[in-house]
Amino acid sequence: MMQEKAVSKAVRDLLRAFADFPLRLTGIAAAGDPEERNGFSVFGVTEADVALSIHMGRTVVYLCFEGEEEMDEEALVDLFQEAMERAMPHVRELVRLLPEKGGELLHDEMGPEMKEFIYGMLIKHLKGENVYEQTEAA
Numbered sequence: 001m002m003q004e005k006a007v008s009k010a011v012r013d014l015l016r017a018f019a020d021f022p023l024r025l026t027g028i029a030a031a032g033d034p035e036e037r038n039g040f041s042v043f044g045v046t047e048a049d050v051a052l053s054i055h056m057g058r059t060v061v062y063l064c065f066e067g068e069e070e071m072d073e074e075a076l077v078d079l080f081q082e083a084m085e086r087a088m089p090h091v092r093e094l095v096r097l098l099p100e101k102g103g104e105l106l107h108d109e110m111g112p113e114m115k116e117f118i119y120g121m122l123i124k125h126l127k128g129e130n131v132y133e134q135t136e137a138a
Contacts, residue, residue, distance in 0.1 A: 007097050011106050014063075014090035021086070022079065023050070027064030027110040029118050030094060031103040031125035034058070041132070042080055045117045047071070052083055053121075053131075056095045060131075062121060063087060064114045 011028055018025040036058050043051040047070035052063045063083070071079070098104070103122030110118065124131045 010090060010093045017086045017090055023065035023067045026066045027118055028107040029062040029105050029122060030098050031060050031122055032058055033060050046113050049114050054091050059095045061091045061094055062118055064110050064118055066111055066114060
């Protein structure tokens with residue numbers, strides 16, 4: 001019970017960190033990963049929606065951002081540098097609190113496209129599949 005309250009507080013703190021961000025943080029999910037590593041990836045879900053994955057140890061935290069309009073790729077670089085700076089203290093806390101496991105949705109105000117994307121990612125984690133596998137011809 002105390003663990004759940006701590007996770008809930010960490011999620012609220014993460015949401016507050018993005019209260020004035022140009023994109024709306026609409027989803028937070030976490031998943032276990034058999035491979036231990038550190039890094040991040042950005043997934044373009046639609047022209048206005050982007051997911052940021054932060055891999056710390058054996059846990060991946062997904063931050064789902066939704067915007068009003070298509071984003072300029074150059075502006076995206078600066079935006080996600082800022083997003084990483086805002087997110088890291090809170091993501092570290094979430095990773096510390098969450099048990100290593102398959103997948104969990106921690107916050108959901110996502111639109112249908114983002115929801116489909118993030119559920120697909122969580123299912124891949126649960127099945128132990130590679131989330132970076134290319135499925136369409138480039």
